[in-house]
Amino acid sequence: MLQPLKEEELNEIYTWVDQIPLSRPKKNIARDFADGILMAEIMHYFLPKLVDMHNYSQASSVKQKKYNWDTLNTKVFKRIGFTLSKDQVDSVISCQSEAIERVLKFVQAKLEYYLENNTNSAEKQPQQTDSQTAPPPLLANEWQKDQQIFELRETIEVLEQKLHRMDELMKQKDAKILRYQQLLQQNGLL
Structure with a gap:
């Protein structure tokens, strides 16, 4: 279970998002971001x-929301x-508590790192108006920890799928062994 984000972290995320001109006003941040637009x-x-x-197109269906996020x-x-x-994507689409805030925090850190290290200066600068300021920096080790957590979760998910598949194969193998034993008994060979 993930620790809830601190109020300070949430405020930083909301402040960062508020500095960006978006096509629709934020009413409920979890629902507003669910479709990926x-x-x-x-x-x-x-x-x-x-x-x-x-x-990207506005979506209410889970399928279209996933398409937007996959894109x-x-x-x-x-x-x-x-x-x-x-x-991460599924938790945002299903509007789980603090899911979008965690993703925004993660994306903000990755984006800042990319912008700081990208040599293409034309891509480095966001389109800012005079009233907007640069986003507050996140500590590098924070996003590294988040990245490690997400990567470990992904690894766990893959391993769980493999384990499930191995269980299925074991059941199939046991069923075949049972069939062969029955055939051997029916033919008096066992």
Whole structure:
């Protein structure tokens, strides 16, 4: 179980998001970000050349929401050095408590790291107006910890799937052995 985010962390995330001009006002941040559109807008704000907004459409169906997030993962996040896990995406889509805040914190840290280390100066600067300031920096070890947690969860998920598959194969093997034993008994060979 993840520790709840501190109020200070939440305020930093909300302040950062409030500095970015979004197409719709935030009413309930979990629901507002569930379809991935606002996340695409944030990425477009900082990296306009990497994000084609026409690839994303407002969605109420889980399938379309997943499509939007998968598109972000493959066309944007991956190109700047990270992806969100299936669990992270599913928790945001299903509006789980603090899921979007955790993802925003993680994305903000990754984005800041990318912008600081990217040599293409045209992509480095977000489109800011005079009333906007640069986002507050996150400590590098915080996002590294978050990244490790997400990677470990992903590894656990893969291992659980493998374990489930091995259990299925063992059941199939046991069923075959039982059938062969019955055949041997029926033919008097056992």
